[in-house]
Amino acid sequence: MKLSALLTTAVALTVVNARAVETRDDNDKMEKMNNTKEMDGNNADIYPAPMANGGKSWGDAYKKASDIVGQMTVEEKTAIITSAPGRCVGTTQAVERLGIPRLCMMDGPTGPRPVKGISQSTSGQTAAATWDRDLIYQRSKDMGQEFFDLGVNVALAPVASGPIGRSPLGGRNWEGSYPDPYANGQFSRLSVQGLQDSHVAATTKHWIMYEQETFRHPYNTSQPDNIYPLLTQEPVSSNVDDYTTHMLYMPPFAEAIRAGSGHVMCSYNQINGTQACNDAHSQNHLLKTELGFQGSVISDWGGVHDTAASIRSGMDVSTPGVDDVGYSMGTFYKDLDKLVNNGTVAEDRLSDAAIRFLTPYYWLGQDSEHTPPEVTFDAASGLDLESEYKNVRKEGTAELIRKIGTDSTTLLKNTGGLPLNRPQRLVLLGSDIGSNVLGPDGCGDDRTKCPMGNFNGTISVGGGSGSTIPPYVVSPLEAIRERVEKDGTEISYAMKYDEDHINKISSRADATVVFVNNWAEESKDRHNIDLDEEQAMILDAAVKASSNVIIVMHTPGVVNMEKWADNDNVTAIVEAYYPGQETGDAVVPILYGERSPSGKLPFTWGKSLSDYPPNTISTDDSMTPQADFSEGVYIDYRWFDKKEIEPRWEFGFGLSYTTFEFSDISVEENYKKDENEVQATNEPFEGSDGTNSLYDTIKTVKATVTNTGDVEGCEVVQLYVTFPGDNMPVRELRGFEKVKDLKSNESKQVEMDLRLKDLSVWDVERQTWVMPSGEFKLSVGSSSRQLPLHTTCTN
Numbered sequence: 001m002k003l004s005a006l007l008t009t010a011v012a013l014t015v016v017n018a019r020a021v022e023t024r025d026d027n028d029k030m031e032k033m034n035n036t037k038e039m040d041g042n043n044a045d046i047y048p049a050p051m052a053n054g055g056k057s058w059g060d061a062y063k064k065a066s067d068i069v070g071q072m073t074v075e076e077k078t079a080i081i082t083s084a085p086g087r088c089v090g091t092t093q094a095v096e097r098l099g100i101p102r103l104c105m106m107d108g109p110t111g112p113r114p115v116k117g118i119s120q121s122t123s124g125q126t127a128a129a130t131w132d133r134d135l136i137y138q139r140s141k142d143m144g145q146e147f148f149d150l151g152v153n154v155a156l157a158p159v160a161s162g163p164i165g166r167s168p169l170g171g172r173n174w175e176g177s178y179p180d181p182y183a184n185g186q187f188s189r190l191s192v193q194g195l196q197d198s199h200v201a202a203t204t205k206h207w208i209m210y211e212q213e214t215f216r217h218p219y220n221t222s223q224p225d226n227i228y229p230l231l232t233q234e235p236v237s238s239n240v241d242d243y244t245t246h247m248l249y250m251p252p253f254a255e256a257i258r259a260g261s262g263h264v265m266c267s268y269n270q271i272n273g274t275q276a277c278n279d280a281h282s283q284n285h286l287l288k289t290e291l292g293f294q295g296s297v298i299s300d301w302g303g304v305h306d307t308a309a310s311i312r313s314g315m316d317v318s319t320p321g322v323d324d325v326g327y328s329m330g331t332f333y334k335d336l337d338k339l340v341n342n343g344t345v346a347e348d349r350l351s352d353a354a355i356r357f358l359t360p361y362y363w364l365g366q367d368s369e370h371t372p373p374e375v376t377f378d379a380a381s382g383l384d385l386e387s388e389y390k391n392v393r394k395e396g397t398a399e400l401i402r403k404i405g406t407d408s409t410t411l412l413k414n415t416g417g418l419p420l421n422r423p424q425r426l427v428l429l430g431s432d433i434g435s436n437v438l439g440p441d442g443c444g445d446d447r448t449k450c451p452m453g454n455f456n457g458t459i460s461v462g463g464g465s466g467s468t469i470p471p472y473v474v475s476p477l478e479a480i481r482e483r484v485e486k487d488g489t490e491i492s493y494a495m496k497y498d499e500d501h502i503n504k505i506s507s508r509a510d511a512t513v514v515f516v517n518n519w520a521e522e523s524k525d526r527h528n529i530d531l532d533e534e535q536a537m538i539l540d541a542a543v544k545a546s547s548n549v550i551i552v553m554h555t556p557g558v559v560n561m562e563k564w565a566d567n568d569n570v571t572a573i574v575e576a577y578y579p580g581q582e583t584g585d586a587v588v589p590i591l592y593g594e595r596s597p598s599g600k601l602p603f604t605w606g607k608s609l610s611d612y613p614p615n616t617i618s619t620d621d622s623m624t625p626q627a628d629f630s631e632g633v634y635i636d637y638r639w640f641d642k643k644e645i646e647p648r649w650e651f652g653f654g655l656s657y658t659t660f661e662f663s664d665i666s667v668e669e670n671y672k673k674d675e676n677e678v679q680a681t682n683e684p685f686e687g688s689d690g691t692n693s694l695y696d697t698i699k700t701v702k703a704t705v706t707n708t709g710d711v712e713g714c715e716v717v718q719l720y721v722t723f724p725g726d727n728m729p730v731r732e733l734r735g736f737e738k739v740k741d742l743k744s745n746e747s748k749q750v751e752m753d754l755r756l757k758d759l760s761v762w763d764v765e766r767q768t769w770v771m772p773s774g775e776f777k778l779s780v781g782s783s784s785r786q787l788p789l790h791t792t793c794t795n
Contacts, residue, residue, distance in 0.1 A: 140194025167616030201262030260678030262360030283314030396423030405586025417571025419593025464522025479584030722775025
């Protein structure tokens with residue numbers, strides 16, 4: 001979600017559905033999809049909105065919400081589910097006579113935005129690179145505490161499978177986690193738990209198949225106005241078959257819902273030709289019926305294009321509101337009360353939407369023992385309200401952000417360059433070593449106001465609604481300067497390209513560390529995976545002048561390193577992602593060997609863009625742009641495995657300063673009832689008897705990892721499953737466990753549970769989960785392609 005400068009000018013826009021646009025025939029479109037059940041996403045008569053009932057754990061809260069809503073007028077129910085002008089990014093209207101206050105909704109996935117007095121956490125992708133469940137949870141919990149202390153009721157986070165990372169060019173991949181349904185599901189579950197354990201409702205987003213920024217909505221932030229005037233181009237349609245939907249894109253949301261996510265945000269794109277927030281099949285059937293979601297569906301900002309269609313199709317809360325100040329987008333719920341009173345929209349559906357929105361409010365105790373304080377900031381564009389600065393940062397949060405940054409740092413190559421051993425002369429190169437000369441908020445509240453995103457000092461996070469205003473950013477130069485004082489090292493540096501100067505200082509240095517970066521932001525996808533020309537020239541000059549060049553990267557994903565990866569003068573390569581406010585302090589412990597690197601790639605690092613599935617960002621100029629997900633489930637490492645493409649560095653890869661050995665794999669039958677869920681899904685599965693769950697454990701895999709090196713280190717033990725039968729991925733991640741601080745010669749046995757769903761596939765014809773018959777191959781190791789242990793089990 002983002003309210004761009006362009007959108008703020010669109011105050012008096014007309015109803016989007018009234019525009020004259022070309023549309024493709026739905027039947028022709030569906031013929032292109034494989035294994036797709038016939039569906040009409042916009043037909044709420046075929047897929048009616050199910051009524052909430054509180055589910056497994058929200059019974060008391062549901063009853064309280066139902067009783068309150070039962071006392072409301074049609075106008076008051078409408079007010080509850082319609083955002084209005086206020087201090088927050090989204091503010092629902094109050095019903096004062098019944099004690100319902102205005103509820104505050106705020107971005108985002110790296111902390112509260114756009115306000116000051118908060119911490120800037122790492123990106124979700126950075127936390128994912130730790131592969132550490134404890135850190136992923138604690139990161140979210142600490143962010144949740146800051147949301148709560150500011151007075152926020154609803155956090156617009158986390159990012160789950162939207163985007164999951166179908167394309168390496170996705171502008172918002174850094175906000176999410178893994179392009180893998182199992183790992184992404186674990187991240188989403190832990191992130192929801194963390195936020196809601198701080199008494200703030202989570203909003204898992206973006207439902208669903210939201211995989212590109214280009215053409216994402218008709219407000220024209222992708223192309224110049226003279227090509228597509230406002231409100232004339234349809235949002236891009238993500239055309240996805242039923243099998244891929246269930247196997248790849250739904251599982252992260254299923255885990256978030258099982259964790260009790262209070263809300264889900266519907267996305268900007270179309271789904272098989274129907275606007276996502278108007279799509280009855282995806283919202284009423286898949287989300288609310290199949291996944292049993294009991295909370296509310298909140299629109300992305302401006303994602304409502306038809307009031308009656310959206311609420312009948314399962315969307316519950318409209319944002320940013322009716323006739324809001326400066327950014328009217330879509331039709332919102334304007335005149336919804338009239339549509340109810342004239343019978344176009346059933347009042348029961350309106351009541352259900354209000355109940356769904358209020359139930360998490362009561363379940364989290366926000367009306368009683370966990371009432372957030374009064375909001376005193378002014379985060380809404382165009383409102384002239386007095387605001388009060390409030391510092392909600394807690395002791396220990398900066399240390400946690402620093403630890404996540406350190407533990408995510410991924411060593412990709414090391415031929416002796418690291419760790420640094422008290423060099424007498426050290427050179428630092430690149431604009432990424434320094435601070436933004438305009439200050440930590442010099443590029444605006446969402447870091448998109450600078451002309452070039454990657455020439456404003458070190459990159460701590462990307463741009464858009466996933467960004468935050470940091471209290472400070474510790475630059476690499478600042479952190480390394482402080483460290484070298486202990487060693488008496490002479491330090492030289494250059495932030496800009498000057499070949500003569502780089503040659504002069506690097507040729508006499510013991511080590512040259514080049515910091516490079518790559519920018520990503522909401523509303524734009526990356527055009528390529530190349531470093532910009534100046535950074536490439538700096539690298540070339542460094543490699544020419546020095547035989548000991550260490551490359552440190554702050555990127556939102558893969559960049560092309562083929563020119564330098566095999567160069568003998570490049571002695572180490574490090575990926576540091578987007579590490580938040582503690583950028584420099586996070587990487588120094590790795591560079592100097594105070595910590596052995598333990599980060600692992602949360603994506604596959606290809607050698608070129610052509611290694612990845614083609615056309616994953618639809619850029620063809622069209623009034624009705626189409627994104628055909630013809631690769632199916634084969635994205636990231638699944639694609640590389642299927643096509644037998646050798647990546648530069650595979651999914652799950654990362655080196656250490658020590659070495660590890662894997663041994664003693666075994667698998668055993670081990671039925672354990674699932675006791676971790678807050679809410680239960682209604683996913684159908686073969687063998688269901690009303691007492692068991694798709695998430696019950698049925699097998700446990702054990703393996704031993706030993707530190708065979710000389711220093712203490714951490715290793716991520718990864719479990720992959722090869723399913724019986726044809727037309728399945730070569731292997732799929734189904735478990736991981738980070739073994740922490742293993743001393744030299746120390747061993748530890750790791751246990752990883754396999755649930756029924758982990759060994760099941762979606763049967764399109766029968767519309768149920770089925771565990772296939774035959775032999776499953778189980779492989780354990782340190783990455784998706786380094787799997788020394790193998791065993792089998794049979795169904």
